[in-house]
Amino acid sequence: MADPSGVQACAEIVARGDPDRFAAAMAAPVEARKTLLPLYAFNVEVARAPWVTEEPMIGEMRLQWWRDVLEEIAAAKVPRKHEVAEPLAAVLDAQGAALLDKVVAVRRWDLYKDPFEDMAHFEDYIRAGGVLMWVAARALGAQADAAAKVTATGRAAALARYLQAVPELEARSRIPLVDGRPEALRELATATLKDMPRRRDLRASLPRPARAATLEAWASGPILRQVVANPARVGDASLGLAEFAKRGRLLWWSLTM
16 A cells, blocks of 8 residues: 555664664554654664765765755755655654754764764764654654753663664774773763653653653663663673563553653
8 A cells, every 4th residue: 555655664764774763663652653753764864874885975965965855844845855855844844854954964973983072072963862852752742841851861862872882883993982981981871861851750741642752762771771880881782681671661661651
């Protein structure tokens, strides 16, 4: 059966490129998936754009293409033909498109092998995950007073995923950490956990449909606590939950958010 909304194509992209977010989207109500999957597919396309070529200039062009798409959406123009751009336009307003431009901009770091300039640069990169979660929550009806809580939750989820990716980034000749000392990693994870809002407070700040945007953070707490307990796990690729634990925790989040 044809899918004029393009959501099925987005679902296939997310399933291939971001299995954990796909699982979170599938745990969300059906109506929420129509918003989440185009946003997550956009994120997959942007995240992989710098890695499909060894030529930074080509990567720059790919990222700029997506910034142009967002500019078209923000201007209420029909975006260029693309299996993600069209469904994305259906869920974004001008403010949402402008916010997502930040998600694209930080990906320029992936194009090169230079380290982060400083901790502020690293924070900008990680914070983009919080922006993505906020855009999703906002598109699902969240109000501005929930922005800080949602963004902090999204940032924690982004940091957890990023720390899991450190060994692969190093294998790709990147310098992923500003300070990779065990005590610095423990401090980073501890501070992030402290900044995360309590789930009941997060839940209370959001209308029911918008809570679906936070499901992608279901594993962030346990992973960051693993870093606090043993920072060496960042380097040895042992961060994460077993499949059974992942499924159980996601189910718990979906039933209690």
